Amino acid sequence: MAWGLMQKRHMIETQMTVKARQVDELEKQTKHLETAAPDKDINEIKVKKSKVEERFQLIKQPFIGRQRLLEKKKEALQFRRDVEDGLLWIAEKMPLATSTEYGNNLFQVNTLQQNNQSQQTEVENHEPRVNTVCNNGQNRLINELHKAWQELKEAIYNRRANLLRNERAQQYRFDANETESWMSEQELYMMVEDRGKDETSARNFIKEARKSGSGRHPLAEQVAVKQSQLDKLYTGLKDLAQERRAKLDEALQLFLLNRDLGDLEQWIADREVVASSHELGQDYNHVTLLWERFKEFAHDTETIGSVRVAGVNVIADSLIAAGHSGPATIAEWKDKLNEAWQDLLELIETRTQMLAASQKQVAMSDELGRDAGSVSTLQRKHQNFIYAGDRANEISNREQEVVSAWASLQMVCEQRRGKLADTDDLFKFFNLVRTLMQWMDNVVRQENTSEKPPDVGGVELLMSN
Incomplete structure (x- = not known):
């Protein structure tokens, strides 16, 4: 209120x-x-x-x-x-x-x-x-x-x-078996085959392994009755710790290699986007600009890429030579990387040839000469331009292969067109047969009806239907 x-x-x-x-x-x-x-x-x-x-x-x-x-x-x-x-x-x-x-x-x-x-x-x-x-x-x-x-x-x-009083009592009961329990737990931990799923987890496991094998447990010397048993357990535990640490080191090396491979493969994929471009320019100046830029791109790619690929290959070979437990996986990753690198080099070479051909194509001038001398000069230049050089035979053979392949493709297309036309006629025939069969079934059903007209009008109605 x-x-x-x-x-x-x-x-x-x-x-x-x-x-x-x-x-x-x-x-x-x-x-x-x-x-x-x-x-x-x-x-x-x-x-x-x-x-x-x-x-x-x-x-x-x-x-x-x-x-x-x-x-x-x-x-x-x-x-x-x-x-x-x-x-x-x-x-x-x-x-x-x-x-x-x-x-x-x-x-x-x-x-x-x-x-x-x-x-x-x-x-x-x-x-x-x-x-x-x-x-x-x-x-x-x-x-x-x-x-x-x-x-x-x-x-x-x-x-x-x-x-506090109860804590002292429980601490007294706890100290009797704590050391042996600790040893048993650490022994089970060292026998685990989990090596981590990535670089971070592998590093964490290595830290735990170092911590487990770095020294004796502080209560080991306080339990005199079980001294010999604890020493034996501790020795086995140290061996397991060293073995697990070695496995974790291998896992960490594998994760680091995988990270480097992933980065390099992404770099190659980004370069492939540029190398696979089909832009050839609209005129001579445009083609020349594209050609200069691509030459610089190709040089940087081959220089940087060769160093990075070689470095990753050296790491992979060293791991295999050191007896790593996963040589098959490392070799597969290495082959995949080298294959991607070779594909990129081939794309660069193809793009280089395409730009060179485009540059030659747009380099032809529309000038026809002002007199007999200038016409003769232009004819010589034109002959030099169309001369294939040492690769004339190879170009001629490739031309024949292309013509032959084109003829074969046209023949296959014509055969398929004929087969498709025949199939279309066949299904049209089936549709016509089905329509006629339905019509005949309807006529037979009407003829077999038991209905009898009562008068002349009914007969005329049935005849009209």
Whole structure:
């Protein structure tokens, strides 16, 4: 209810602020009228303005007093609510603080100790809030809250002492078998065949293997009764650790090689996009520009690519020569890379020949000469241009092969066209036969009907159908 009154009071306060501005505005308007119309009777306006101001002050004073009362009421209710919240919070924490569960083993004891320490820290962090409430409250409620607070702190302290005693007991029971259990677990870990799925996991496994084989367990010398057994287990564990570390090193080397191969194959694929372009230029200048750019591209590709491919091949060969456990996989990766590199070189060579041919094609001039001498000169240049050189026979043979292949292709196409036409005629015939069979079946069904017309009109109707 008090909160509702406060909200209503805030709304009235907003209205009072607006009205106060309006009263101030009356003062300004009165002064303006005195200056703008000095000949008019301004006394009546002043009297009305004074009455408004007095009335506003009469309303304002009770409002301010009631607002103060409501604020005090709000503070009292807020204090009571804070005390109730504090008591509820203490009641929530008290069951764990007064619990008699101290754990049946060392792990449970440590867990309970961590929980108790977390609760103690939470209580200590919450204490300033409780003190603030107590400083602002009344004596009866303060005493109740303070008493509950002290009981909670004492319960947490007592539980901490009981947990420490139980921890020492459980630690004594735990130390007897801890060393042998550790050795057995490490032995099982060293026998795992998992070498990681990538470079990061392989490095993590190597760190664990180094940690496992770096030194003796700190409790090994404390268990004198099982000394000989532990020494034997430890020796076997070191052997397994060294063996697993070697396997993990191999896995890491394989992952590194795979990463280098992937990067290089992606680089080759990007270069293949440029080398497989079919753009030949629109005129002589355009072809020349493409030719110059592609020569630079081809030179950079062959220079950089040969070095990178050779480096990866050396790494692969060294791994195989060192007796790596995956020589087949390494050899397959190596062959795949070399094949991709050779394909790229062939694409570069093909593109080079295409641009050279295009450059020759657009290099022919449309000039026919101005006299007999210039015509003779142009004829010699043309003969040199069309001369195939040492590869004339090879070009001629290739030309015959192309012509023969083209004739064979045309013959095969003509044969297939004839077969397709024959097949089309066959299916048209089947469709016609099916249509005729359906028509004949319908006629036979109508002729065999048992319906007899009752009169001449019915006979004529059947005959027309």
